[in-house]
Amino acid sequence: MNTNTFIDKLTQELSEKNPYLSVNKARTWIELLWSDFESTYAKAGYDYRGGEYTEKIIRQWIASYGDKIHEFAGRNPKYSHLLDENDDDIIQ
Known part of the structure; x- marks a missing residue:
């Protein structure tokens, strides 16, 4: 399985777990966590x-x-930009 497939699955899980995050924000978090962990x-x-x-x-x-x-x-503050209130994809 390639990295994008893992990230797609984890993004879905995070967006289901946290209704305050849009799918785009969830993906950003997963990509950040992935790269930080591996590095x-x-x-x-x-x-x-x-x-x-x-x-x-x-x-x-x-x-x-x-x-x-x-x-x-x-x-x-380092991560506050990840919570942009103007994100149109917020799951309700």
Whole structure:
């Protein structure tokens, strides 16, 4: 399975878990989490374990924090742009 397929599946899961995020915002979060996890894991000197491993970790994060991720973005200026109120795709 390629990275885009993993990201598509995880985006769907996050958008279902958090009604405050549009599909576009959910995808942005998944892409950010994916790249941050893989780069941090590599910088720590660990061998690459594949997309399945990254998917597993991000799925755990979605289960634990997915419904609150928009609150984190609102408190952190580095990520606040991810919560643009003008997003037309917000799920109600």
